Amino acid sequence: MLVVAGAVLATVLVWVIGEPLLGHDLVVVSPGQPAMDLGLAEIAFVALASSLLGWAALAILERVTTRALTIWTIAALVVLAVSFLPFAGVETSGGSKVVLALTHIAVAAVLIPGLRRSAG
Structure with missing residues (x-):
């Protein structure tokens, strides 16, 4: 559970640095969809959900x-x-795309080595 919490925390830190501190507004527009503002709650939820799914997948595979x-x-x-x-x-600024990409990398950077160490 600490690994999952760490992955969420890492993602939240990327968001805090990227949006409020550096000013990259994480609003994305997908074709045919209304604009979506990716705030802290959305970022944290996706990080939590994907981390839990990854953890569950590893637990199932281990069985x-x-x-x-x-x-x-x-x-x-x-x-x-x-x-x-x-x-x-999606349409958004280049800086916003970088921040969003870094949120993906943050989850993986904590989750993959963390769950590998705790496996078995």
Whole structure:
């Protein structure tokens, strides 16, 4: 649970530095959708949900295969890579895209090594 909390905290720190301190307004516009302001609650919720899903996936894999850690790590890296695809289809400033990308990296940077250490 500490790893999940750490991943959420890292993401919140990126948001705090990026939006209030540096002034990158995290408002994204997807084609055919209304503008969405990604505030602290939204950022923290997505970080928490994705961290819990990652933790659950590792726990399930550990019950069904002896190669759980390898499979989970590869899957986590693939999910991280795929998480950047929506950036191509949204309209927002370059700085905002960087802050959003860093939130994805922050979750992965804490979650992947943290859960790998606690696995098994």
